[in-house]
Amino acid sequence: MKVLVAIKRVIDHNVRVRIREDHSDVDLTHAKMAMNPFCEIALEEAVRLKEQGIADEVVAVSIGDKSVQEQLRTAMALGADRTIHVNSDTAVDSLGAARVLAEVVRRESPGLVLLGKQSIDSDSSQTGPMLAALTQMPQATFASRIVIEGERLQVTREIDGGLETLSMSLPAVVTTDLRLNEPRYAKLPAIMKAKKRPIESLEIDELGVEVTPRQTLVRVDIPRERQAGVRVESVDELIDRLKNEAKVI
Amino acid sequence: MSDARILVIAEQEKGHLSSATARVLDAAGRLGGSIDVLVAGSQSGEAAQQAARLTGVAGVISVEDSAFDHMLAENMGALVVSLAAPYTHLLCASTTSGRNVMPRVAALLGVGQISDVIAVESADTFVRPIYAGSVLATVRSLDDKKVMTIRPTAFEPVGEQDAASVSSAASTGEQGMTTFVNEQLAGGERPELGGARVIVSGGRGLGSAENFRLIEGVADRLGAAVGASRAAVDAGYVPNDLQVGQTGKMVAPELYIAAGISGAVQHLAGMKDSRIIVAINSDEEAPIFQVADYGLVADLFQALPELERKL
Numbered sequence: 001m002k003v004l005v006a007i008k009r010v011i012d013h014n015v016r017v018r019i020r021e022d023h024s025d026v027d028l029t030h031a032k033m034a035m036n037p038f039c040e041i042a043l044e045e046a047v048r049l050k051e052q053g054i055a056d057e058v059v060a061v062s063i064g065d066k067s068v069q070e071q072l073r074t075a076m077a078l079g080a081d082r083t084i085h086v087n088s089d090t091a092v093d094s095l096g097a098a099r100v101l102a103e104v105v106r107r108e109s110p111g112l113v114l115l116g117k118q119s120i121d122s123d124s125s126q127t128g129p130m131l132a133a134l135t136q137m138p139q140a141t142f143a144s145r146i147v148i149e150g151e152r153l154q155v156t157r158e159i160d161g162g163l164e165t166l167s168m169s170l171p172a173v174v175t176t177d178l179r180l181n182e183p184r185y186a187k188l189p190a191i192m193k194a195k196k197r198p199i200e201s202l203e204i205d206e207l208g209v210e211v212t213p214r215q216t217l218v219r220v221d222i223p224r225e226r227q228a229g230v231r232v233e234s235v236d237e238l239i240d241r242l243k244n245e246a247k248v249i
Numbered sequence: 250m251s252d253a254r255i256l257v258i259a260e261q262e263k264g265h266l267s268s269a270t271a272r273v274l275d276a277a278g279r280l281g282g283s284i285d286v287l288v289a290g291s292q293s294g295e296a297a298q299q300a301a302r303l304t305g306v307a308g309v310i311s312v313e314d315s316a317f318d319h320m321l322a323e324n325m326g327a328l329v330v331s332l333a334a335p336y337t338h339l340l341c342a343s344t345t346s347g348r349n350v351m352p353r354v355a356a357l358l359g360v361g362q363i364s365d366v367i368a369v370e371s372a373d374t375f376v377r378p379i380y381a382g383s384v385l386a387t388v389r390s391l392d393d394k395k396v397m398t399i400r401p402t403a404f405e406p407v408g409e410q411d412a413a414s415v416s417s418a419a420s421t422g423e424q425g426m427t428t429f430v431n432e433q434l435a436g437g438e439r440p441e442l443g444g445a446r447v448i449v450s451g452g453r454g455l456g457s458a459e460n461f462r463l464i465e466g467v468a469d470r471l472g473a474a475v476g477a478s479r480a481a482v483d484a485g486y487v488p489n490d491l492q493v494g495q496t497g498k499m500v501a502p503e504l505y506i507a508a509g510i511s512g513a514v515q516h517l518a519g520m521k522d523s524r525i526i527v528a529i530n531s532d533e534e535a536p537i538f539q540v541a542d543y544g545l546v547a548d549l550f551q552a553l554p555e556l557e558r559k560l
Binding site for chain 2: 016138144168214222234242246
């Protein structure tokens with residue numbers, strides 16, 4: 001079985017995001033970039049499926065300008081067999097990305113597609129289910145456990161009240177939650193080797209898909225910070241203030 | 250007043266309407282226009298009666314078919330698309346169900362989706378958090394049909410009215426892709442984190458799973474839900490469905506008590522919109538005190554039992 005993994009290049013999760021002075025957008029100039037953490041989990045799961053003998057090929061795909069090749073090389077160092085760069089000078093939104101990925105799915109015919117549950121920049125959680133819709137595949141979002149049994153897939157999802165397990169036919173689209181696995185680190189020899197390996201390249205204009213963004217960004221703002229309140233000296237004072245000042249108990 | 254026609258996709262379980270629905274209706278009301286509600290699944294008729302009494306609802310569509318239990322995305326997606334034609338806006342709470350179903354609906358309709366809306370500026374312009382809430386983006390949708398998820402805690406529940414009419418619609422049935430196997434729900438007697446008025450959360454400072462009983466004791470005095478920090482979950486003190494934070498539940502109760510929680514950014518992202526925050530921690534330098542309305546520097550193992558006794 002071939003497993004396709006979508007990879008997004010985002011700002012490193014340790015970097016504090018700034019906005020431009022004119023509030024027109026976030027300011028990513030000189031910001032450290034990395035593979036989206038949830039995509040790392042998706043890739044790790046694909047590599048583990050290969051190590052278990054369930055998958056025979058792991059293909060990683062990323063959409064963006066040349067810079068995303070950096071994350072595709074990381075993907076190879078972490079165990080991806082092949083990588084596909086869909087070259088686009090302009091940013092695509094979730095629907096655009098899903099349409100591009102649907103075209104890649106049509107060409108590659110994977111048995112399973114893994115994506116992160118969301119990217120830590122736009123926080124939309126859309127691309128996975130959109131891809132499932134466009135390719136008429138079943139979907140499981142927020143997966144914390146994946147078990148493949150022959151032609152079917154059993155996925156445990158993290159839902160608001162706890163956990164839910166679904167069974168679905170393959171091929172399917174699965175988006176990964178934090179607890180699915182703990183991604184490995186790339187080893188230096190693998191990183192060196194990945195530098196020399198080829199990356200397949202596709203031009204977004206040649207895929208025949210409509211990717212014009214469906215929303216415009218009007219402005220960005222930094223939310224108002226919460227201020228520290230008062231220190232209380234005792235449990236009695238705390239209870240008194242909660243009753244008589246805040247009136248919440 | 251705009252001429253929006255809005256369909257709110259409500260969640261229901263065994264005839265019980267989700268409490269988030271009343272809050273999504275507040276957001277829907279701010280769009281201007283007429284509002285219908287869709288409830289689907291076994292016993293949806295009972296939930297439809299509850300929805301009909303919520304202020305602002307013009308009509309309720311009930312589709313009673315077990316194919317829609319557990320909000321399975323493939324089945325729900327097909328149903329919503331079959332009903333979508335007359336509507337300008339399709340809204341659902343940004344729960345794990347809403348975030349599962351609505352992108353599928355949007356893609357089937359060939360439109361974008363706006364996730365996790367926290368403010369409505371106009372019928373096409375909305376505010377939503379990005380970068381884990383450290384930035385707020387105001388976005389304008391260019392689509393004829395707006396498919397949106399609404400963060401319930403950012404809106405107030407609407408009140409009650411004389412019941413609107415309830416009608417039924419044809420089921421699109423089972424799509425034959427996914428079946429529900431089972432679920433493990435946490436909780437029991439305590440309220441669910443998402444809808445609780447008061448939450449008492451514990452962190453690594455508790456030191457063990459056994460000591461989490463101190464949190465539960467205070468929570469039960471207040472009729473509160475129990476929460477936890479990621480550190481407490483990772484340490485194995487409590488199951489992960491109790492986790493409050495960027496990668497867990499986003500909550501905004503009237504009162505949030507954080508005990509033994511240092512206040513990592515990832516936790517703050519999930520609870521900083523609470524009305525009153527109380528921090529109890531033995532480390533007076535803990536960052537949680539910077540967002541707390543009331544801070545108590547104290548030993549948890551003395552303060553929590555004392556709190557339970559005196560409440």
